[in-house]
Amino acid sequence: MKRDEFTIKTQSYLKTLCGVKPNRRTGSSGNREATDFLANTIRPYGYGIDASPFECLDYICRRSLLTHDEEAFEVFVSPYSLGCDVLAELITVSTVEELESINCEGKILLMRGEICSEQLMPKSFVFYNPEHHKKIIALLESQKPAVIITATARSPEQVGALYPFPLIVDGDFDIPSVYCRGIVGEVLAALQGDTFRLKIDASRLPSNATNIIARLNGDAPGKIVITAHIDAYEDTPGASDNASGVVVLLLFAEMISDYRGENCIEIAALNGEDHYSAGGQMDYLKRYGDEFPNILLAVNVDNVGYKKGRSSYSFYECSPQLEKKAEDVFRRFDGLVRGEQWFSGDHMIFVQSQVPSVAFTSECMHELMRTVTHTSSDTPEIIDCYKLVEVAESLNILVRSL
Incomplete structure (x- = not known):
């Protein structure tokens, strides 16, 4: 599929994720609508889906x-x-x-x-x-x-x-x-x-919510995890935080769906990064924490696609060889740049267990936080959809090289 076609899909995905009612707050009906949409979009590509519910508060x-x-x-x-x-x-x-x-x-x-x-x-x-x-x-x-x-x-x-x-x-x-x-x-x-x-x-x-864990080649001993949080802050559209990251998951899921390599590909939409209980993250650790030693690489995507600046990536617990391999891929893309490390995203649940990790965000993250994040201004209009396609393409190439 050509980039232009992926860009059109990106616009549709963003509109859907930011349009659920009342919002994507963990435990809300809109959050469940968003997780259903993600699972139903990915499932036809041949993924096994775990959508086990966990208890939470709305x-x-x-x-x-x-x-x-x-x-x-x-x-x-x-x-x-x-x-x-x-x-x-x-x-x-x-x-x-x-x-x-x-x-x-x-x-x-x-x-x-x-x-x-x-x-x-x-x-x-x-x-x-x-x-x-x-x-x-x-x-x-x-x-x-x-x-x-x-x-x-x-x-x-x-x-x-x-x-x-x-x-x-x-x-x-x-x-x-x-x-x-x-x-x-x-x-x-x-x-x-x-x-x-x-x-x-x-x-x-009292309510419930679910992570969406989608796997290709689920029985393989080694695992590569691509993750983004699907929930949004109270009563915000959450385009950059973090519908854009979920869109990257959707694009990547389609791009990598013909993968026949030796590793398990896991796409993890975690549900609770902006919820007081971090319920989705805790549930993921409970269900899958014992698999962390088998993870070759975890990639977190959060706040990407902002119309200003490029998409930035940073490394954590990666060997020099892995960093070089990733850098060789990312440098092929004009819209990607190495950025500073940040420690408040879902990649940290992997980093704290010494799992090699990469985090993608916006080069202008500080401006985004200062002016848009957690407000009603976080709408699809601030997102450059082509940048989301570019991040997904880079991950597709990187994962196939591991």
């Missing part, structure tokens, strides 16, 4: 209302927060030390400033959870505020272009919470000691 967030006397303040419900209706005194903290010493049981706790500089890792997140995050969560649970308000600033390196961002995104944390812009936090802080009312209309929904 949620419904209807509205929130924070009032003081006759005045209302704009706040947003934290994803996976429980609902509440609280009438209580407002107390403010800005440091861990203040949180340690304050009496806020049964009160409305406003967190702002230094203590809100980083989005807190979920309680059960095993891949990265720094001690100071654990300490804040433990203090909140021991101090027992009735509800929490967090005032946050911009943090593109951690949460993309989302502003304000929720400090707490955790279905295992049972104190209701909302978040607001920093300027709203300033106004609220000036009213510390006054009585406020905060209503949150939200609920958690």
